[in-house]
Amino acid sequence: MLACFKGARTVLPRHLRLAALAPVRHVATKATTSKAIESESTESETTEPKTTKPRTNNKKPPAYYSKLVHKATNDVSERLLNIGLWPPRRGSARKGVPRGxxxxxxxxxxxxxxxxxxYLGDSLKRHEGCDLIDINPGVGVWSRSLHEAVKPRKHILMEPDEEVYAPFLGDLLAKDGVELVPKHGIIWRDLNETLNDKLPHQHIPDKKETPKRNDTLLVSLNLAYWPNKSYQGFSCVSQMVLYQVLSSIRxxxxxxxxxxxxxxxxxxxxxARKVIPRTITRRKRGAFEAHLSLEYAHKVAGPDTPELRTELRDWAxxxxxxxxxxxxxxxxxxxxPPGRETLMYKNLMSDPELLNxxxxxxxxxxxxxEKPYREQLEEAEAEYLANPGEKPSDHLxxxxxxxxxxxxxxxKYLELLQMRDTMMRIGRSDPEFAKLEAAYNDKALSFKKNQYNMWMTISDNYHIFRQEEPGLLWDQRPYEPLVVNSREFFPxxxxxxLDLQPKAVHPLVRGVESEHSADISDLLLKYWYAHxxxxxxxxMDSxxxxxxxxxxxxxSLTDPALGGSLITGEGVLRTRAINTNQFEDILQAFMGWVFRPSYATLLARLTDDESDEAKEEARTTALGSGI
Structure with missing residues (x-):
């Protein structure tokens, strides 16, 4: 996109060049969000951008872009806008504007x-009469709906910006059992003090016991920030906090x-997509750890964004x-509800034959x-048809x-997938298996580098999906998420x-009464997701x-019914394609291995081999392990 403006440098005035380039510099890495913002603002925003040079720091968007997302869309957002905190301004705070x-x-x-x-329906009924911890409730619109749904005996609002939001919470605070605590719910010292002081009905079980589901306590957190807040080298504090919260389960x-x-x-x-990835290539260590700790992770509502280039998966x-x-x-x-259907939901509902x-x-x-070039192809074909008599362009x-x-x-990829399915079905005892396996490996090895990489992605995505229980949390969802609109938020x-329900974590992953098993589990995952x-x-041998x-x-590694693979060579199970049960089996085998090294020796070996990507992933999850 930048390339199309190179030739305009000597033609366009400077302020128009900046206006054209600024959104690209600024929003390119946030494609999903920028499209949603743009779709909501193009009809109503007609003011020409300011001519001052926009900042290129993602933490501080240019002024004209900030205006696009600071529009009052209802009475609540109008009141927020009138406070004077938004849109952000340079310099010291103005008089009469509360700090927030x-x-x-x-x-x-x-x-x-x-x-x-x-939409959540009966799943909230099991929490009726519970204690509700509400972190960063803000204006309280969501808090009121949740309060009416679960009718909590105690509703703790942990809102650090009391001066800003107290006027919005008056009617909620007037209800029985509702209390405002002006502390940061994501500062763990403040949170633990509040939990210890304000929850007399809750009791802490013995850590050696397997944790039971506690429906008498429900937690609501707002970790949404725009622009993303950085913290001590982390590009997004909300991502760090979410990983810490997930680590607290273990x-x-x-x-x-x-x-x-x-x-x-x-x-x-x-x-959210880092916790619930939609393709095997985006399932990083943090997402796998979340899967080890969660019974389910549902995307209840969110934007219906198109697939990113790094998240492409077979349309089938x-x-x-x-x-x-x-x-x-x-x-x-x-x-x-009408208007909240995803595009996939609409497409399938309009095709009963495919749906049923x-x-x-x-x-x-x-x-x-659905690679990006296909959109270009459709546009180029339409342009060619609109101009009969002209020759196809070189680009077309x-x-x-x-x-x-x-x-x-x-x-070729389809042929290999079908050979794979045949081998999984007939088993190694069938005389045809060896012939199919040899042909399968020959075909896979005949690919050039890019073809081979694409084949590995298609194969691993297919393998993790085609299991009794799909290996990605996204494919285990019980419903399509509701589609939200940018006008329903401020900014x-x-x-x-996300709806996150913890599960009973494997004892070795928890580290209950075992020699460094939790630490070894962390080490194995670090190494696993670096290779x-x-x-x-x-x-395993490395x-x-x-x-x-x-x-x-x-x-479980070789049994197709458990997510394993019978095929050797190019059809063998790759590290990124294992499921959580298989990892727990590997950990159990390692802990019971007679030649298992000491934790200190293993730590020294695997830390030396750690890649830069693994170190970055470790930084993101490190604080969570030490809560």
Whole structure:
């Protein structure tokens, strides 16, 4: 996009060049959010941008861009805008303006909150009469809806910006059992003090016992900020806090010390996708750790953003996954309110034949990734048809060639997927297995580098999806998320609501009565996610020489019914494609291995081999381990 402005430098005035380039510099890495903002603001925003040079720091957007997301859309946002905190201004605070966090996003739509409460339905009824910890309630629109739904015996509002938000919370504070605590709920010292002082009905079980689900306590957190708040080298404090909260499940700290406590978390969508990735390539260590600790993680509501280039997955898997979800919704009688349907939901509902089909899509049709060039191809074809008599442009010829090449490659990928399924079905005892395996490996090795990398992505995504229980939390969702609108938030940036229910974490991952098992689990995951393309047996052997020999002794790694692979060579299970049960089996095998090294020795070995990516991931989750 920047390239199209290079030739304009000597033609356009300076202020127009800056206006054109600023959004690209500023918002390019936030594509999903910028599209949502742009769609809501193009019709009403006609003022020409200021001619002053915009800042390029993501933490401080240029003034004209800030105006696009600081618009009053209802009475609540009008009151917020009149406070004087928004939009942010340079210099010292003005007189009469209360001090407060200008980065915090507020939910300002009662309709959205009512739709969410109705959508969650019976799942909230199990919390009626509970204690409700409400962190960063802000204007309290979401807090009121949640209060009416669960009717808590105690509702603690932890709001550090009391001066800003107290006028909005008057009617809620007038209710019985509601109390405002002017402390930071994401500063753990303040949170622990509040938990100890304000929850007389809660009791802390013995840490050696397996934690039980505690429906008498419910937590709501607002971790949504715009722009993202950085903290001590972390680009986004909300992501760091979320990882810490998830780590508290394993360590039974914070509110998880009272049992397995459900959490409803508002956060920006790009942060939510790091916890609930939609493709194997985006499942990093933090997402895998979350899966180890959570019974479920649902995206209840959020923007319906298109796939990112780094999150592309076969359209057949996406469609089959959504079809399974909608069929489940129909059995439950669950329907999203009008206007809150995702595009995938609309498309499937408009095609009853596809929706009601029981036949598999993935593995029976050519894989297809919605790559960005296809939009260019459609536009170029439309332009060519609109000008009869003209020859196809070189660009159109190139795009057509690329499409034909992709189709040929996709045919090969489909053939390999079908060979894989046949081998998984017949088993190694069948005489045909060896022939199929040899042909499979020959075809996979014949690919060029880019083809091979694409094949690995398609294969691993297919493998993790085609299991009795899909290996990604996203594919386990029971419903399609509700679509939110940027006008329902202030500033006008859409957010996502996550519904997180902890599970009983494996004893070795928790580290209960075992020698450094929790620490060893962390070390293995660090190494594991620094070598995601390695075969699992090689990764095991790299952890400690000889450990890879136990690969065949762990049934879940080679049993297709448990997510394993019978195929050797190019069809062997790769590290990024293992599921949580398989990792727990590997950890258990390592802890019981007679040649297991001491923790100190293992730490020295794996730390030396740690990659830069793994170190960055470790920084993001480190504080959570020490809560």
């Amino acid at each position: 966090d200008r980065h915090r996003l507020n939910i300002v739509s009662e309709d959205l909150c009512d739709d969410i409460v109705k 360590t039974s700290t914070l509110f998880q010390k009272y049992g397995r406590v459900r959490m409803l978390v508002w956060i920006r969508d790009e942060s 898997i996406n469609t089959e996954s959504a079809r399974n979800v909608i069929q489940t919704m129909q059995k439950l009688g669950l329907t999203p 089909s029981r036949e598999a899509l993935a593995g029976t049709t050519r894989p297809r990734l 010829k190139y795009l057509r060639l690329r499409e034909r090449t992709d189709q040929r490659d996709n045919e 006008n940036v859409p957010c996502t609501l 995601t393309h390695q075969p699992a047996y090689k990764a 952890i400690w020489p000889g450990f890879g020999e136990l690969y065949d002794e762990i049934p």
